[in-house]
Amino acid sequence: MGWTLQSDDKDVRRGIGKRGIVSYTHSRACHCLISKSNPEKTLSFFVLHVITRINYGQSVNISGLAGAVSLAGSGGGLWSVEGGNWQMAAGLINRSEVVLHLHEEIESISYLGDVYELNSTKGKSYNCQVAVVATPLDELNIIFDPAISIPPRKLQHTYATFVRGLLNPAYFGLDSLSDIPELVGTTETADVPFSSISILKQHEKDMTYKIFSCEPLADALLEDIFSVRVETIKINWAAYPHYQAPETYAPFILDGKHLYYVNAFENAASTMETSAVAAENIARLILSRLSQQVHYSSTNLKSFTSDSSKLHVEL
Template sequence: MDWRCSESESMEKKKEEPLKTLQMKMNAMIVFIFTLLFLSTPSSSSSVQSDPQTVCIIGSGIGGSSVAHFLRQYSDQSPPPIGLIRIFERRGRVGGRMATISLAGDTFEAGASILHPKNYHAVNFVKFLNLTVKQDDEDDSSSFGIWDGHKFVFKTLDSNSKFPFFQKIASLLNSFRMFFRYGFSLFKMSNFVESAVDKFLNYYKSCESRPVFESVDEMLKWAGLYNLTTRTLQEELVDVRLSPLLIQELVTVITRINYGQSVSISGFAGAVSLAGSGGGLWAVEGGNWQMAAGLINTSDVELHLNEEIASISYLGDYYELNSTNGNSYTCDITVVATPLDEINIRFTPAFLIPNRQLQHTHATFVRGFLNPAYFDLHSASAIPELVGTVENSDIPFTSISVLKQHSKNDMSYKIFSRETVADALLNRIFSVRTATIRINWGAYPHYKAPERFAPFILDGRHLYYVNSFENAASTMETSAVAAENVARLILSRSSSQVKSSSSNLKSSSPDAHDLYSDL
């Protein structure tokens, strides 16, 4: 064996050992660095988390408050894609068209008054906020009459008795009287309403089985309701073979009370109106406005009362909102949750939406006693507790209803009309009048088939409009349904994941009365 070779080989091995050790350390360092780079670099399969976005909502009614509620409910929590939510309200109270008045010490609903038992968003709001429900006072025990301007063409018996037996007898007789006058058309009307309600229930399906809609047309077509907005209620009811007498009298009375309009309204709005005359109707004890106040209080909202937005401008990456108070706000997302028909917000850039008029309902509240002579009757006890009217331009009101009986000759009433009821007319209708309050509501759209709808997305970016759905039907519940869709639309277009459950809802709400005062 060559020693030198052996020695040389041994020396080479001694030289290689520190080199290998160094190389191993360098390789380990390279692997470590690449691992850090890999972990810190977002891959195409992982979701990109954006910075929290500021949302500005104009309007504190059920639409605006519901948008805030659903944004918080559905948005991701770590980190949340929705940051600050501002709500701007031009009045000094929340609730929008949900409002109460105080008449001689009693509080009554002045705006949106009743809810249907299948208004499931409202039902959930009440449970979530621990509010108290009261049943509608105008139940089966209240007497009802149809006034044609000269006489009552139909009247029910007063079943408001202390004895349950007599109540049942009177209720049974009233059913016979109703059937004798309108026949099987009553069942056809009920089937028509139930069909529309069943289709509307599609909007409560789980998020997995319910799309996010970018237009009202798409939303209505998916539920099978769109065709009802293309024809009048009268056309729809004639097709299902309702009797002309039922349409002319009872159906007309209902649409005049609920929407201040005749059977020429669109079919879906008419079906919603008829559904609002059924049983099981309810309201929130103390005022329906508490739903809006409670949702705002539990949605971590920055509320701006007495601040009217004068202009909304898109400035590239954000919206600038300027108020009549001289304040300026920046928002990533802006939601208009109030009808654009009678407010003066300047939009830059401008956009076009279908022209729409609001139907004004004049609500007159009177403490006093009706004059039987006005109705060509000899006794005030012969006047029904709810007086509905047929379509006749000579009749100066659409309905008169008893809100509360204080004593035999002292009651509180609510009058709905299309025009202001002057004092001279009130003095003819009432023999005694001790208190009067008048409210002029831009209550709902003037419906005209076929309906045309403004888009949910007004500018193709992030300016949203909740009230575009009102051209289909205007209720507290339809506003909540539209608001829920807009909230999901915002999140889906912001690449956020929409949750499908409400398991994280709080179980109670703080006191909301500091957000509200009577009209």
């Protein structure tokens, strides 16, 4: 009996709608997104494997929802901001008119009965009525008083290596540079040291390549992969959770009061878009809980009340 990958994102959305989003975090992607109907088992399975490796650095054993998000990011219609996607965050910060403290980390968060006290690495203290943690806590050492409890979660580190130069066709068993595709994807195999190699930018005489890998790439290996290497930049990136179905979640409210955690959502899926949704939901939750009854509406937003059951459904 063969397996076939669901044909497009409409099929994926239809399947998720029938089963429910939460159920897709309880099963592995290979079980949720591949149906037993087509003799081309190997092709379907390996295509999904390559996609999840490129987008999450992990195999088809990730959760079904994370796998579906990987598929959504593999099709057409993708976009980027000219000059860099960092401008999205910069624009939001500028529009919010907040005071931004750069190069300053929070060491501890204490609840003093009516306010939270945040102490920074620069010896400064900040008092606030509401505190929102918008960074993964898994590899940080922030001290909470009273202590909080969240399920253990391992982050998946992706090593991003940017190389300006030219690939070596011989490394790939090919005769010429033109034979190498613009995107080289791989499956999880011990003797393949990278997840993907893609062309980031074309220059007059060479290229800038982006390489994703689960381990740092040694310079000796890069000398084999590239025939010409002009410049190399390496980044160790704690990119997303290491998905393992069934997923467990940290609470969005860490202390039952007004200490909130945006990144609890990342156990479902981790993208810029889903993080934006999680952040908006936290903002709505804050407004709803600070007031006995808040009606917050616009052309795209629903009204919310302090009814906790309704909040759970909406959020």
